[in-house]
Amino acid sequence: MTAFTPSLAARALHAALPAAQAAAGAQHYPKGALYMAATPIGNLADISLRALHVLALADAIACEDTRHTRQLLGAYGVEPRALLAVHQHNEAEGAQAVIARLARGERVAFVSDAGTPAVSDPGARLAAAVRAAGHAIVPLPGASSVTAALSVAGAAGGAQGDDRGFVFAGFMPGKAAARREAIEALAAEPRAVVLLEAPHRIQALAGDLAVLGARAVTVARELTKQFEQIATLPAQELPAWLAADAQRQRGEFALVLHPAPHARAPRAIDEERLLCLLMDELPLKTAARLAAEATGGSRNALYARGLEIRQAKEKAAWR
CATH class of the missing domain: 3.40.1010.10 (Tetrapyrrole methylase, N-terminal domain)
Incomplete structure (x- = not known):
């Protein structure tokens, strides 16, 4: 109060x-x-x-x-x-x-x-x-501490190149086992997550959040008050950051767990390059079938393209 x-x-x-x-x-x-x-x-x-x-x-x-x-x-x-x-x-x-x-x-x-x-x-x-x-x-x-923390975190509303939004999780469970289970669920959440915490439980929460490793967390302490403090750091560094200064463990906390980075998309396979490589070692029919399986392309279209490539090579060889 x-x-x-x-x-x-x-x-x-x-x-x-x-x-x-x-x-x-x-x-x-x-x-x-x-x-x-x-x-x-x-x-x-x-x-x-x-x-x-x-x-x-x-x-x-x-x-x-x-x-x-x-x-x-x-x-x-x-x-x-x-x-x-x-x-x-x-x-x-x-x-x-x-x-x-x-x-x-x-x-x-x-x-x-x-x-x-x-x-x-x-x-x-x-x-x-x-x-x-x-x-x-x-x-x-x-x-609202929720929107105030989000406004300075830069973690929602398209900041990551999309518009994934955010989830408000509020206070985590007080019991250690239940809290760890809840945080394990957050690890799979791709959106930003807003948490609230009281000073007497912030160290326990920080210790459990550390399992999220390099995922960024914005800590907003005593928002709008005289000793307001805002910091963004990897989740794994949060316990040490709190321990470095006793003042950092005082006051009311709003935390923003930043969105999980997008998984890097698999590199697209160049259908024609793969087909050419396979044709150097295998019959055209087999090469077209394997290329289609690897890329999801049309086997008939790859076979037809293989014929064109082979004919072009034959013409080039006669010149």
Whole structure:
């Protein structure tokens, strides 16, 4: 959980609320809808004006941690009308409380502790329950460690000469055997893979990722925060990189496992060259058959081409 300490910069954020109301207030915000609002992952300035406006407008804000959210909202000068605790341990029950409010025509916003809700954070079950109950859900996009890490890794969206995309794997299993099994599966994944990890488990994850050898990994630590650090290195070097500086093992981590290199395509076989080589040692019929088997070409076409080559050689010999 990020701690928000009073500062000149934080106090200045209060001025963002009138700006948010001016910039986003003209838009229609339907009642009886759930608003999934992304919040900063570390830097308070990364909230969107629309999210800020809706958080001030909402009849209630459902959140992962009410104390944390009240402190976050206070940094912007937002006084919530009501805060509802909806976290991983009570999400099913909390969803029913949200749905009851939506049925009364209230606007409810949902925020996780940081980043975009329902991405390795609570919110997915809430959204599914609200949708099943027939209420609208409105996304308010913003900060996300997943997309932030991808944007600096250069590992997806055609960077490898194609557009293989990426896979979001989130947190690996906590138990060593299950984690190693999951990483073995990643070794066969040709796309970029985004992982998340906590500081107390980063060394264990790095040790298991080392089996991927030279496959590149971008490590993004403390994204958007004062001590943000981003490095790209071979997976086999990650444990030593972490061990070289104790600071590198602190904070929240997003890692991007770069796409596996394309397997080098087999070199194309020159049908005619192979045919000529075989004809020097074998009867034409046999040479055409073997060349067809080796290249996938047409045996009849190769035989006809062999006849042309042989006739050309015979004519050249008479000259």
